[in-house]
Amino acid sequence: MGISDFTAPLIDPMQGAQSILSDLVGAHRNANDELNALMSELIDGGGVEQFLGTAADAFGSAINQLTSLSEQRMGVFDQIIGGLGSCADGASSAVDSVLGAGLDEGLLGRLLEHFDLIDVILNGESVVQAAISALEQTLMDEISNPLALLSDLVSAVADMLGGLPITMIEWASEIYSVAQEVMQVINMVSQVFSMLSDIGNPIQDLFGALPGFANLLPTGGIMGVILSVGDGAIGVIEGAATDAASLFGGAANEFASVLEGAGMGVVSDLGSIGNDVLSGISGLGDALDTIAGGVLNDLGSNPLNPLSAIPMPGNLLNDALGSIPSIGDALGSIF
């Protein structure tokens, strides 16, 4: 599901109704003008014979009352048309900003599938922010797990490493790349929902004062949103876990391939070079832990910060790699 599909059930009916109602209001205002003109034509007589007397006065009064009441209803239509336009424009702007961000459509779609557009609109931004914060926290927890698994793997095969360090570094980089993409999507979706929450206000302002509107609002809606968002968070994390599992699977195959190609003879030649490699891996693990902690702290202090404000792993990972130049040299000497 793309962002356009997500918002189409809101935008399309509103734009369609707005257009039809604008035509209707135009037709009725023209008809009112025509009625006033006919009244003037009859009462003034067009310079020939006037319609005069109490009957004429009553007729003129009835026309004035009728057109006045009609104009009052057209004013209500004007408000509805304005509200519909405001909502549709707001949602369209949100869609445009998402489309312009170049986000991964698959990840965005998977996230959107777990959100209810109407609940977001009716229940406001605070619910969305809470859900997004929970989503971010859960994602960060998920990121921590691959790190732990990475550390376990390193320990398990530490004495037989050949080309594995490069694989692990690339692997870690890919994990963070996926995490970064998910974070971008979450941040963008939170902004979209904030905008959608904003456009929900005109709807409630517009219709809230009308009798019966309150009865239409879902009772216990906030809890419903929380529950549905909770499901969404689970879905997203499941998706992220699937991605991570895929990466792990790929890395495992690559690991097997490296071992097979290098042969056990290479392992026996590691000597002090192996120690350098292990030291480098250990340094990388520490760096990644630091990165994860930094991201969590930043998110905790300001959950909806734009992504640019968060020190994402790309640069830090490069720094971490730069801190262990001995890996490249060591591997070069092996092969």
Add this chain to the structure above:
Amino acid sequence: MSGEMSFPVERMREIAQRILSSTDELLGQTQNQMQQVFDTTSGAPSVIRAILDEVLSDVFRDVTTLLEQRSQLGQNLMQAAEMAEQTEQDVMQSFEQQ
């Protein structure tokens, strides 16, 4: 009762007919547009559709009532022209019978 009275009967009939015709046309157009709006909003999520339909139904009902009153006003003008004409004939005949 005092003051000048004048009943341009033919003009009253003509304008009454124009009011009736234009109102009939506007009523048909409005009902058609109402249906179009409801068809359009039927694609919206249920909560939004319920809100829009309720609000629009109220205003459409008022607008329809106003159009019916407008049509009634045209009929009243037509009836007034006939009454004025009949009154003039009655008065004329009352003098002719003397």
